[in-house]
Amino acid sequence: MEDAPRGLRESLKRVAVTLKEADIPFALGGSYACWARGGPEPVHDVDFMLREEDVPRAVEVLAAAGLRPVDPPEDWLTKVFDGEVLVDLIHHPVGRAVTPEMLERSSEMSVDSVRMPVLDATDWFEMTLLALEERYCDLARVLPMIRAMREQVDWDQVRRSTAASPFAEAALLVATRLNLIPPVDAAPVAARPGEIVASGGGIARSGAARRGGTKGGTAEGGKTEGRAPEGIGLRVGKKEDGREPAGQVDLGGKLDLAEADEYLAGELHERLAEDPRVAELGLEVAVADGCILVEGEVATDDRRRAVADVLAEAVPGRLVRNEVTVIGRATAADGTTKVETIS
Amino acid sequence: MMRIAAVGDIHLGTDSGGTFAPVVRGLAGRADVLLLAGDLTQHGLPAEAEVVAAEVAGAPLPVITVLGNHDYHSNAEQEITAILTAAGVTVLEGTGTVVDIDGARLGIAGVKGFGGGFAGASGTDFGEPLMKAFVRHTKEAATRLRYALEALDCDTRVALTHYAPIPDTLIGERAEIYPFLGSYHLAEAMDAGGAALALHGHAHAGSERGSTAGGVPVRNVARPVIGKPCALYAVGSGATVEGARMAAPSPSPSVDLAAPTAP
Ligand SMILES: [Fe+2]
Ligand SMILES: [Fe+2]
DSSP states (O other): OTTHHHHHHHHHHHHHHHHHHTTOOOEEEHHHHHHHTTOOOOSSOEEEEOOGGGHHHHHHHHHHTTOEEEOOSOSSEEEEEETTEEEEEESSGGGSOOOHHHHHHSEEEEETTEEEEEOOHHHHHHHHHHTOBTTBOOHHHHHHHHHHHGGGSOHHHHHHHTTTOHHHHHHHHHHHHTTSSOOOOSSOGGGOTTOOOOGGGOEEEEEOOOTTTTOOOOOGGGOSOSOOTTOOOOOSOGGGTTOOOOOOOOGGGOOOTTSOHHHHHHHHHHHHHHSTTTOOSSOEEEEETTEEEEEEEESSHHHHHHHHHHHHHHSTTSEEEEEEEEOOOOOSOOTTOOEEEOO | OEEEEEEBOOOBOTTOTTSSHHHHHTTTTTOSEEEEESOOBSSOOHHHHHHHHHHHTTOSSOEEEEOOGGGGTTSOHHHHHHHHHHTTOEEOSSEEEEEEETTEEEEEEEEOOOOOEETTEEOOSOSSHHHHHHHHHHHHHHHHHHHHHHHOOSSEEEEEESSBSSSGGGBTBOGGGGGGTBBHHHHHHHHHTTOSEEEEOOOTTSOSEEEOTTOOEEEEOBHHHHOSSOEEEEESOOOOOOOOOBOOOBSOOSOOOOOTTOO
8 A cells, every 4th residue: 555665664674774783683573574474565564573671772773873762651662763654662562571582583584685583473473363352353464464474383382372362262263274274283281181171161360460461552464562461471482382390299289170270370379479489479370271371570580490390389280381481681771761850 | 950760679589699780880970869669679588688788789879778578578677677778778667868969958758558459449447457457557657658758857858668659550450459559548648748759669560650649740660660770750959058968867767667467
């Protein structure tokens, strides 16, 4: 439509080159990442993914390159204008931090003849499907993207990490029934011996609301900025996928597995708050199909491991998906922090 | 103008050495005082307080803090206070301190605060002893904050708490847990005590800005909320007296750290 794409592509390349020259790690995200991977060309805006701690420096170098920064009220991205073109710098897509691992998974591709890292296709679909929500769940927009990128995606991974979202589940069901993507892998987690079956396939969850939980953009053109309500997070590293907890630990720490899922989710949430190894009140626990999902952010890798340990002791034998991310924190008060004058 | 750097909920663990010191050092010349809004530690362990102390020791500006619920978790709040105090940090709990900034006097009154909820949806001093103790702990904290604010002899007053005084800065948190995140009694105290600015933490998923019914600007400076190492605020107008020194805490030097269920 119109001549928007041309301007968008020029801005995309300008931003990518500027970030590359400044050695700021990033990945092209949003609908342009989909375009780079064979999807329809977007007509709206340009999205880059980068770590929160790199955002101030990115804004600084982009401003120096003549772009105009704006400070939006949203807490999960910032924006710069290149003339009329809006470029989003996203550090918390669907509520989760952009991690170094995520940026490392991206692949170097040529985008309109400029080489740049493009978000991994599996990550891309996790975000896009988690961005679907009650007001923005138009599968007519999602299906062409699935067609375009399907062979680049680990769909079992996408299914696992979006399991808590009914909208993602619906999109994946349609895609499966249309034979666009392979059916669910056999031997599902719910069939493990001794497991209680999730009541009605529902998902029970417990935990704090997440940052920016109810805010969000649109799923337009596959934008990743909308947030799935209470969305399940992104994977942290392939190594840990499907990892099982250690098994037998002392019986005193076990929880009653016959408990209804919502109580179990609540109890596990409390365990994580009360156990001295974690003591984290902001983690969210969901129990779905016999699988325990835990998400949220912790400051260090040790604490992330402690989450897995505590859950393994509380519900031995259960499959625990540890979707907790470790947030890299900027450790210097950067010069660009704005001073608010209180009058 | 007096420049305040503020952050809460840094949650340092024994593995966090070296993560906060650069933030503190970076404030040299950019802020006149650093206010920490509680939850300095992850589990309230003295060993963690030692890490915090090492990170802020030799800070290029006065560091003033309140403790948070995490800092009480191991029943070692007194020891933590002592460790921080030895490192030069002013720990406030129902007390205040005045910092002289090029002749302008910035007064900070602080208290951990507590939950209880907000007008129309709050706990009351009624029923079981535990419920009464809960609500009384909040009311006491609010009263002490008010007295500490009123006792400050200064040009500009700032209220520092861990728990939130208003629901506006909790937006993003689940409404069901608001009563565990703060209390309107704290806002009442801030209004009555003539605060020019109120800073709090605790609500990691909340929002940065709000204001009390009496018009006191409130900022939630929890680290995950501000999304940067610390927030910077400029308050008050310059005055004319000279000197830059840190006054002794006023008025009561004995830091009384009441446990939530203590009478
Ligand atoms: Fe906290
Ligand atoms: Fe807290």
